[in-house]
Amino acid sequence: MIEKLVRPHGSTAAKDSWQKGHGDHPLDRFLKEGRIPHIWCSGCGIGIAFTAFVKALEKGQFDPDRTVVVSGIGCSGRAAGYLDLDTYHTTHGRPIPFATGLKLAKPELKLVVFSGDGDLFAIGGNHIIHAARRNIDITVICINNFNYGMTGGQGGPTTPLEARTTTTPYGCAEHPFNLIYLAKAAGAVYVARWTVLHTYEMRDAMIEGMNKRGFSFIEIISPCPTGYARHNKLGSALDLMRFYKDNSYLADVLDPENTALPFKGRVAVGKFVDIEKPTFMDMWETCVVAKAEKR
Amino acid sequence: MTGRSAQRGEDLTILTGTHFMNGDEACAEGGVAAGCAFFAGYPITPATEVAERMARRLPQVGGVYIQMEDELASMAAVVGASCAGARAMTATSGPGFSLMMENVGLAAMLEAPCVLVNIMRGGPSTGLPTLVGQQDVMQARWGSHGDYEVIALSPESPQESFQLTFEAFDLADMYRTPVMILSDEVVGHMTEKVIIPPPEALICRARRKRKPARRGFRPFYPDSSGVPPMVFAGEGYHIHATGLTHDEFGYPVITPEAQERLVQRLVRKIRDHADEIVRTEELYLEDAEVIVVSYGCSARTARAVVEQAKRRGLKVGMLRLITVWPFAETRIRQLAGSDGLKAFVVAEINSGQIAYEVERCAEGKVETVLAGFMGGRIFSPEELLPIVEEALR
Numbered sequence: 001m002i003e004k005l006v007r008p009h010g011s012t013a014a015k016d017s018w019q020k021g022h023g024d025h026p027l028d029r030f031l032k033e034g035r036i037p038h039i040w041c042s043g044c045g046i047g048i049a050f051t052a053f054v055k056a057l058e059k060g061q062f063d064p065d066r067t068v069v070v071s072g073i074g075c076s077g078r079a080a081g082y083l084d085l086d087t088y089h090t091t092h093g094r095p096i097p098f099a100t101g102l103k104l105a106k107p108e109l110k111l112v113v114f115s116g117d118g119d120l121f122a123i124g125g126n127h128i129i130h131a132a133r134r135n136i137d138i139t140v141i142c143i144n145n146f147n148y149g150m151t152g153g154q155g156g157p158t159t160p161l162e163a164r165t166t167t168t169p170y171g172c173a174e175h176p177f178n179l180i181y182l183a184k185a186a187g188a189v190y191v192a193r194w195t196v197l198h199t200y201e202m203r204d205a206m207i208e209g210m211n212k213r214g215f216s217f218i219e220i221i222s223p224c225p226t227g228y229a230r231h232n233k234l235g236s237a238l239d240l241m242r243f244y245k246d247n248s249y250l251a252d253v254l255d256p257e258n259t260a261l262p263f264k265g266r267v268a269v270g271k272f273v274d275i276e277k278p279t280f281m282d283m284w285e286t287c288v289v290a291k292a293e294k295r
Numbered sequence: 296m297t298g299r300s301a302q303r304g305e306d307l308t309i310l311t312g313t314h315f316m317n318g319d320e321a322c323a324e325g326g327v328a329a330g331c332a333f334f335a336g337y338p339i340t341p342a343t344e345v346a347e348r349m350a351r352r353l354p355q356v357g358g359v360y361i362q363m364e365d366e367l368a369s370m371a372a373v374v375g376a377s378c379a380g381a382r383a384m385t386a387t388s389g390p391g392f393s394l395m396m397e398n399v400g401l402a403a404m405l406e407a408p409c410v411l412v413n414i415m416r417g418g419p420s421t422g423l424p425t426l427v428g429q430q431d432v433m434q435a436r437w438g439s440h441g442d443y444e445v446i447a448l449s450p451e452s453p454q455e456s457f458q459l460t461f462e463a464f465d466l467a468d469m470y471r472t473p474v475m476i477l478s479d480e481v482v483g484h485m486t487e488k489v490i491i492p493p494p495e496a497l498i499c500r501a502r503r504k505r506k507p508a509r510r511g512f513r514p515f516y517p518d519s520s521g522v523p524p525m526v527f528a529g530e531g532y533h534i535h536a537t538g539l540t541h542d543e544f545g546y547p548v549i550t551p552e553a554q555e556r557l558v559q560r561l562v563r564k565i566r567d568h569a570d571e572i573v574r575t576e577e578l579y580l581e582d583a584e585v586i587v588v589s590y591g592c593s594a595r596t597a598r599a600v601v602e603q604a605k606r607r608g609l610k611v612g613m614l615r616l617i618t619v620w621p622f623a624e625t626r627i628r629q630l631a632g633s634d635g636l637k638a639f640v641v642a643e644i645n646s647g648q649i650a651y652e653v654e655r656c657a658e659g660k661v662e663t664v665l666a667g668f669m670g671g672r673i674f675s676p677e678e679l680l681p682i683v684e685e686a687l688r
Contacts, residue, residue, distance in 0.1 A: 068529065089547075
């Protein structure tokens, strides 16, 4: 049966009401006027993670004048541009150092980096481990869809062994990073992983991470039907959501070492790290400023 | 921390009086005097002393110093701090300068004012870590991809390193652009007397005080000078800034029209004000038959040669470029047309960078001679003088 695809923005009336500015949805006030529709493909999970973030802003009562979102390059990086906050869409891989500078210059601001796995762990890999080591007081939300979506589905540092992408046409020969394990090892004080199926847990983790003093890291497992699932015959977005439902398991008792994500394997989710440690600015004040002799 | 953060602190503790310091340290003190509140850097010879000085000084004046994991991160952090409203700075040399180019482009695109000190050493690649070069002049101008303009100032002494770094912050704010201090290993590691005036004599040209209305605010809508008034993160404007080609609201617009409008403005906000920005020092230019054009440490040798020539009754003058970029185009065109001038001799430690600019502006009216030295040492008057004498013939 061939059904005519129903696309809301296909009709002129709908397009007008979307693009003129805010609609009637109560969360629209967190979005910049006239920026929707977004660029994400149908079935993409970034929109769900984005909605969870907007809900976190609402439920967590974060001050929109004092919350800044920084993103890098890629599909997830486009999130910044839709939010009615101060938002910065920076260079590929550099949202964390950019956010570091911004945070240290104005510590009273709440800084969130919203970006993808390729941006944060390939080209930006060096920055995330050092920001975690320094315990810079920012929250990093990493959408992990196992590939580079924006450029058309290439393999990256999270692509599982044997998974196919446009640049791993015979299967990926490289071992992937386990982001949870890496974030913990680098020194993050809060580490959680959820899939986009876990909308409430995801939202609450974002609130918890943003309220946490220090470097918090939240990995969101997201379907990429266009770039990743297609090459691996993983099915539609709905199939992937079913997959998450059947295969994710709460694993917060596990050592992060045992939470790797094998190809087509089970997904360990939960909160893996929640510890206290002085932040960079705490140490800067007590260890540096207090001792800096006047002249 | 809040009270002392970012914005230029009231409790600014600048040095005053007469000091014996090297050019690197003088750059750092120039930044402190200008209210620099954020420094991010990475150790590299021969620029490390700037970072060392900042690590010591910034916690004394309410600023923040951070050593980043590399120069990519250093420059990104500087742009981030700038967007938060801090006067922000970094310092590096050749290899680090190359890495910083990525986010120099971001600073140009976001119009984030910042200051980048490059203590030039010999290249290419790792080259001569401890020895002088002036080979990054074109990189300063064209180093990041795409079209943009920068301002670059070249000090010839520690005293001038202080002064130009101090002024660089004003230029950065006025034109919302990265400003580079193109110093070199000789000037950076030379220790001389540096006189720092009392605070009341060090007037920063104020940043825009008037806050624009929030309703309908367009963060990239320029005023009559072509520069948009800047607002900072956390001021309630909810701006979006992107490295993508964008419209006046800051939203990405991927069209030839938006590109034309934005890039034209980014380029013209500097080019149209070149005559206000450009600074030169001129010595014995009236009735000169040969003009030595130079900058940075090379100008010190050039000055000696011009003085020697003067004593011998030779008609030799000097044009010292204090601003390397934008280029002193108008002045050189004027000079090229003056009666009696035979040639420009461009003395620099590279195989010809500013020489080509001079040649372009001379428009074939007079000869342009390159006195190019490959670096590792500053050339002597005895090496430059014969080239000047040859040009006089």
